[in-house]
Amino acid sequence: DVKVTQSSRYLVKRTGEKVFLECVQDMDHENMFWYRQDPGLGLRLIYFSYDVKMKEKGDIPEGYSVSREKKERFSLILESASTNQTSMYLCASSPPGLAVSTDTQYFGPGTRLTVL
Amino acid sequence: GQQVMQIPQYQHVQEGEDFTTYCNSSTTLSNIQWYKQRPGGHPVFLIQLVKSGEVKKQKRLTFQFGEAKKNSSLHITATQTTDVGTYFCAGYSGGGADGLTFGKGTHLIIQP
Numbered sequence: 001d002v003k004v005t006q007s008s009r010y011l012v013k014r015t016g017e018k019v020f021l022e023c024v025q026d027m028d029h030e031n032m033f034w035y036r037q038d039p040g041l042g043l044r045l046i047y048f049s050y051d052v053k054m055k056e057k058g059d060i061p062e063g064y065s066v067s068r069e070k071k072e073r074f075s076l077i078l079e080s081a082s083t084n085q086t087s088m089y090l091c092a093s094s095p096p097g098l099a100v101s102t103d104t105q106y107f108g109p110g111t112r113l114t115v116l
Numbered sequence: 117g118q119q120v121m122q123i124p125q126y127q128h129v130q131e132g133e134d135f136t137t138y139c140n141s142s143t144t145l146s147n148i149q150w151y152k153q154r155p156g157g158h159p160v161f162l163i164q165l166v167k168s169g170e171v172k173k174q175k176r177l178t179f180q181f182g183e184a185k186k187n188s189s190l191h192i193t194a195t196q197t198t199d200v201g202t203y204f205c206a207g208y209s210g211g212g213a214d215g216l217t218f219g220k221g222t223h224l225i226i227q228p
Contacts, residue, residue: 035218040125042220043159043204090158104149105206105216107158 003027004108006091012114019078021111023091030096032074033105034058034066036087043090049074050096081115088112118143120207122219130227135192137222139205148181148188149216151204159204162190192224200226 007022025032033048035058045058047066055066063085067075074093078085089112092105119142129135139148147166151159163172165181165188172179178191188207192199202221209215 040220042122043218092159104161104164105151105159107160110158 004091004093004106006089006108006111008111009109010112010114012116013078013081014116015082017078017081017115019081019113019115021076021078021089021091021113023074023076023093023108024072025074025091025093025106025108026072027093027095027106028071029093029106030071031094032068033092033094034064034074034076035090035092036060037090037110038087046076081113083115086113086115118207118209118215118217120205120217120219122205122222124222125220126223126225128225128227129195131197132194135195135199135224137190137203137205137224139188139207139219141186141207141209141217143186143209145185145207146210146215147208149206149208150179150188150190151206151218152201153204153221154201157201195224195226197226197228200224 004025013019031050034046035043037043044060046064049055049068052071065077088110090110091108094105121140149164150162153159163179168185169183170181176193180189202223204221205219206216
């Protein structure tokens with residue numbers, strides 16, 4: 001079974017702090033994703049990576065950066081946390097899929113971040 | 117960009133009643149996936165539909181992909197309390213790993 005783990009289930013930070021959210025997958029997947037999930041807004045893609053050191057912006061990258069130094073690990077960084085970044089953050093991974101299709105995404109348990 | 121609209125946002129049913137959620141895409145899709153997220157949990161993959169007009173069943177769940185590959189539905193027959201959760205569709209229109217667009221989900225609430 002694919003396993004995607006996230007460093008924390010719950011996190012409380014203060015405005016202006018630098019926040020690191022870590023995600024690790026154990027299935028040698030090429031693709032990794034960071035989403036945030038908010039009531040009424042569903043899942044919104046922040047950043048994704050299709051290979052080590054490669055990253056692409058998703059739909060809402062502002063205020064976030066990412067790092068993929070190793071294939072199994074994808075980190076989401078909030079350089080200066082703000083209250084509007086309070087949310088559930090979900091990491092996912094998937095195999096590369098084909099040119100005209102995409103493979104299943106496997107989600108981690110999520111990190112509920114509260115910024116005070 | 118591509119948009120995937122999902123309705124209804126919330127659905128209350130009595131246990132034993134049927135439930136249906138619908139997805140509509142602004143563009144033709146290569147395929148569509150469905151996920152379920154239990155309360156407090158994370159999305160879990162259910163199924164993928166690829167062919168125009170495709171219908172797939174998983175026990176009491178029936179998934180359909182429209183002929184034009186722009187809409188899809190998930191129907192649950194005789195709901196049970198274990199069906200509670202949020203059901204997401206996710207449409208893929210090509211263009212790489214970020215081509216998967218999630219609907220906002222339908223929250224299924226079941227009253228015993």
